[in-house]
Amino acid sequence: MLMNTYPKSDVTFTRGDGSFVYSDKGEVYLDFTSGIGVNSLGYNNPTITKALVSGASLMHLSNLYDTAQDRNLAQLLIAKMGLKSVFFANSGAEANEGAIKLARKYSYDKYGQGRHEIITLRNSFHGRTITTLSATGQDKFHKYFTPFTDGFSYVPANDIEALLQAATDRTCAIMIELVQGEGGVLPLDRKYVKELAEFCRNEDVLLIVDEVQTGVGRCATFCAYEQYGILPDIVTLAKGLGGGIPIGAIVSGAKCEFTFGVGDHGSTFGGNPLACRVASAVVGTMEKSFLEGIYDKGDYIVKTLKQMHSPHIKEVRGLGLMIGIELSDLSAIDVRARCQDNNLLVLTAGTNTIRLLPPLTISLSEIREGLAILQQII
Ligand SMILES: *Cc1c(COP(=O)(O)O)cnc(C)c1O
Numbered sequence: 001m002l003m004n005t006y007p008k009s010d011v012t013f014t015r016g017d018g019s020f021v022y023s024d025k026g027e028v029y030l031d032f033t034s035g036i037g038v039n040s041l042g043y044n045n046p047t048i049t050k051a052l053v054s055g056a057s058l059m060h061l062s063n064l065y066d067t068a069q070d071r072n073l074a075q076l077l078i079a080k081m082g083l084k085s086v087f088f089a090n091s092g093a094e095a096n097e098g099a100i101k102l103a104r105k106y107s108y109d110k111y112g113q114g115r116h117e118i119i120t121l122r123n124s125f126h127g128r129t130i131t132t133l134s135a136t137g138q139d140k141f142h143k144y145f146t147p148f149t150d151g152f153s154y155v156p157a158n159d160i161e162a163l164l165q166a167a168t169d170r171t172c173a174i175m176i177e178l179v180q181g182e183g184g185v186l187p188l189d190r191k192y193v194k195e196l197a198e199f200c201r202n203e204d205v206l207l208i209v210d211e212v213q214t215g216v217g218r219c220a221t222f223c224a225y226e227q228y229g230i231l232p233d234i235v236t237l238a239k240g241l242g243g244g245i246p247i248g249a250i251v252s253g254a255k256c257e258f259t260f261g262v263g264d265h266g267s268t269f270g271g272n273p274l275a276c277r278v279a280s281a282v283v284g285t286m287e288k289s290f291l292e293g294i295y296d297k298g299d300y301i302v303k304t305l306k307q308m309h310s311p312h313i314k315e316v317r318g319l320g321l322m323i324g325i326e327l328s329d330l331s332a333i334d335v336r337a338r339c340q341d342n343n344l345l346v347l348t349a350g351t352n353t354i355r356l357l358p359p360l361t362i363s364l365s366e367i368r369e370g371l372a373i374l375q376q377i378i
Pocket of ligand 1: 090093094096126128177181210211213238239
């Protein structure tokens with residue numbers, strides 16, 4: 001049987017269509033989770049299906065050979081992001097793990113051994129491998145699996161003085177989420193991010209932005225960093241990139257464009273032509289008008305939730321279609337369960353925040369339908 005790593009659900013799902021999933025008993029659920037921000041274009045999307053079907057003739061080849069599919073996706077990403085080079089992985093943790101290696105090698109090449117420390121933020125989440133757990137600034141993730149990877153320290157978010165104090169001549173990178181997702185849907189302050197980016201530039205400390213959850217349209221721009229007026233040195237993508245097919249990416253700016261040489265990093269499945277073809281279809285839909293639609297939908301959800309004036313809602317916050325509802329006195333797990341009983345799927349983030357990550361393709365009437373259910377409950 002399956003290992004007991006996730007809480008059990010009493011519903012078994014069999015298929016999805018658009019913003020809805022269907023159970024084996026024929027019940028219909030409106031999905032405000034997108035499989036944790038993965039099914040960015042909804043279920044059974046014709047664009048994705050077409051890419052999947054046409055990709056079936058060359059699903060995998062190995063990175064020993066070139067394909068048009070991985071080059072095409074790399075080109076699309078570079079053009080959208082204003083960066084230089086790409087490495088494909090299969091998940092968020094794997095992309096972050098590679099980004100950490102990339103930053104350390106950049107520093108090793110330029111400054112020699114010892115300048116390898118990475119500062120991350122308290123309350124962050126960067127993945128489940130031993131090293132990305134080390135990067136994750138939450139004590140609850142630092143149990144059982146010792147020894148963890150050395151060389152990480154944590155500072156509170158939005159406190160530039162704490163960051164400046166924590167940085168030493170051994171610091172090679174700072175790694176942040178611009179909206180902390182698992183930590184509670186907490187957008188960083190703009191001024192803080194600008195100051196942090198300026199510090200990185202002045203000290204040749206690499207700025208790694210983990211856009212695994214915020215990227216690929218989720219926050220109403222292709223990447224969230226666009227809204228912060230910064231250009232990171234390294235960006236990681238995953239969740240929404242493949243529209244449901246597993247793929248991750250490390251996207252590097254000029255500093256680390258050539259840092260990895262032959263043999264320095266690799267992945268058997270990474271950059272397989274099938275995943276790259278599907279991800280190219282996803283990235284191809286991220287046109288200006290599509291992104292503006294995401295902004296409008298997110299704005300509508302936030303305004304509607306605020307106008308409910310519910311005594312149970314302490315704060316509504318987020319960016320684009322990544323929205324957190326901090327509850328004042330209800331438990332997030334309970335609210336989530338009651339939503340599911342009413343055929344609405346939502347996520348939690350921490351103990352007191354409901355997290356909404358609906359498909360980016362969701363319609364206004366579907367949004368209204370879901371918000372009406374939420375209103376009954378909170
Ligand atoms: C989900 C997530 C990860 C981990 O991604 P996996 O694909 O589960 O390995 C890393 N960083 C952030 C910000 C995430 O939201």
